[in-house]
Amino acid sequence: MSGANCSVVSEFVFLGLSNSWEIQLLLFCFSCIFYVSSMMGNLLIVVTVTFEPYLQSPMYFLLANLSTIDLIFCSIAAPKMIWDLFRKQKIISFWGCIAQVFFSHAVGGTEMVLLIAMAFDRYVAICKPLHYLTIMSPRVCILILAVAWTIGPTHSLAQLAFVVNLPFCGPNVLDSFYCDLPRLIKLACTDTYKLGFMVTANSGFISLGAFFLLLLSYVFILATLQKHSSGGSPKALSTLSAHIIVVVFFFGPLIFFYMWPSPSTHVDKFLAIFDAVLTPFLNPVIYTLRNREMKMAMRRMFCQLMQFRKNH
Ligand SMILES: *[C@@H]1O[C@H](CO)[C@@H](O)[C@H](O)[C@H]1NC(C)=O
Numbered sequence: 207m208s209g210a211n212c213s214v215v216s217e218f219v220f221l222g223l224s225n226s227w228e229i230q231l232l233l234f235c236f237s238c239i240f241y242v243s244s245m246m247g248n249l250l251i252v253v254t255v256t257f258e259p260y261l262q263s264p265m266y267f268l269l270a271n272l273s274t275i276d277l278i279f280c281s282i283a284a285p286k287m288i289w290d291l292f293r294k295q296k297i298i299s300f301w302g303c304i305a306q307v308f309f310s311h312a313v314g315g316t317e318m319v320l321l322i323a324m325a326f327d328r329y330v331a332i333c334k335p336l337h338y339l340t341i342m343s344p345r346v347c348i349l350i351l352a353v354a355w356t357i358g359p360t361h362s363l364a365q366l367a368f369v370v371n372l373p374f375c376g377p378n379v380l381d382s383f384y385c386d387l388p389r390l391i392k393l394a395c396t397d398t399y400k401l402g403f404m405v406t407a408n409s410g411f412i413s414l415g416a417f418f419l420l421l422l423s424y425v426f427i428l429a430t431l432q433k434h435s436s437g438g439s440p441k442a443l444s445t446l447s448a449h450i451i452v453v454v455f456f457f458g459p460l461i462f463f464y465m466w467p468s469p470s471t472h473v474d475k476f477l478a479i480f481d482a483v484l485t486p487f488l489n490p491v492i493y494t495l496r497n498r499e500m501k502m503a504m505r506r507m508f509c510q511l512m513q514f515r516k517n518h
Contacts, residue, residue, distance in 0.1 A: 215374040218303050218393075220296035221381045223475055233479070234291050237284060240483040244280045247490030248273035250504065258503040264342035265331065266500075268324050269493060271351060275320060276486035279313045282306055283384035283482045290383065303385035304370060308362050311387070311409070314460070316358030318416050321453055323350045325423045328449060332442055333430045365408055368401055382475060384482070388463065410464030417457040424450050441498075448496045455485050 223233055255261045255270035283306060290296040298306070330341045365387065372394035380389050387405050391398045424446060431442055459481040463474070494500045 215300060215376075215378045215393075217297050217299050217378065218385065218390075219379045220290065220298065220383050221379060222290065222296050222383055223479070230291050234288065237288050237291075237479065237483055240487045241280060241284045241288065244483060244487040244490075245277060247487060247494070248276045248280075251490050251494065251500075252277075254500065254503050254507055258507060260499065261503050264338075264347050265324075265327055267347055268320065268327055268350075272317065272320055272324070272489060275313055275317045276489055278309070279317065280483055280486035282309045282313065287383045287479075287482070296383070298385065300374070303390065304366065306385040307369070307387055307390065308366055310384075311362035311365060312359040314358070315361040315412075316354045317456070318413070319354035319357050320350075321449075321456065322416060322420060322423075323354065324449060325420050325427075325453075328442075328446060329423055329427050332427050332446075361408065361412070365405060368404065372396060372398070372401075382478065384478070386463070386478070406464050410461065413457055413460045413464060417453070417461060420453050420457075421450075424453075444496050448492045451492050452489055455488050459485070 222230075224230060251273040252270050255266045286298070286306075327342055331338050334341065369387070369391060372391065373396055374394055376395040377393055380393070382389055387409065388402065391401050391405065394401075427446060428443075431446075459477045462477055463481075494504065
């Protein structure tokens with residue numbers, strides 16, 4: 207395919223979401239609000255867990271790490287999308303596009319492993335409470351993080367290794383607002399059927415597998431809770447339901463993207479916004495609104511801050 211008539215694509219053009227001015231304005235407000243709230247909410251969690259001595263437990267460490275990942279995740283596509291909304295030509299360079307794909311898969315994969323680790327953490331806390339602190343020791347937490355940050359980028363590199371060498375010479379228009387793998391490989395001027403299958407297998411089946419693993423583990427934990435229901439279970443139930451909501455919101459759009467045979471463009475694109483700005487926003491909302499300790503810690507921190515300002 208490396209013929210001399212193959213002019214190499216050096217940039218891609220996004221079609222964006224809509225041409226209607228009103229819808230664009232609406233999207234602009236929606237995205238800005240959720241992007242800023244995501245950043246602030248997740249930052250607040252990281253700061254609270256870092257500075258609150260009461261929250262020094264594996265569960266909160268993992269939560270703060272999840273927030274760190276969300277901070278990165280929502281900065282991959284959303285800022286450029288917001289910046290592009292009112293521009294006629296929405297252009298991204300070839301390597302910019304590759305970078306978007308790389309980071310979204312690397313960070314997404316890392317988040318997936320972390321969500322599984324958080325389910326494991328809840329399993330140990332609820333089903334083996336006496337061994338919690340020995341099993342979830344600081345060393346194990348760091349090991350979990352190291353594994354997560356290895357698997358994510360490795361998964362991403364493994365996919366991109368095939369994509370960067372594809373011949374891109376024909377159309378360069380992506381009907382989207384950011385670079386995603388399924389749409390990108392359709393632009394290559396070669397038969398990408400096998401590659402498309404590989405992407406579905408790599409991202410789709412992994413998401414689906416992780417999702418069912420998580421759901422199963424939550425069902426198992428719930429069953430255990432049911433068996434020994436005691437005074438402590440309402441709190442455990444509320445934490446668990448928070449986890450389950452986050453897991454459904456994280457995996458729902460992903461599985462739809464990669465497993466749906468032929469994406470109907472509109473649902474697809476609006477779900478993509480959902481994934482890009484809404485899911486990272488939901489984590490802090492769900493975890494903080496449903497967690498009394500977290501709310502109390504934030505209140506305490508806020509009061510201390512006010513005190514500090516009065517005294518200085
Ligand atoms: C992430 O987890 C590690 C290991 O438990 C912990 O030391 C670190 O403080 C966490 N990161 C944040 C931002 O809280």
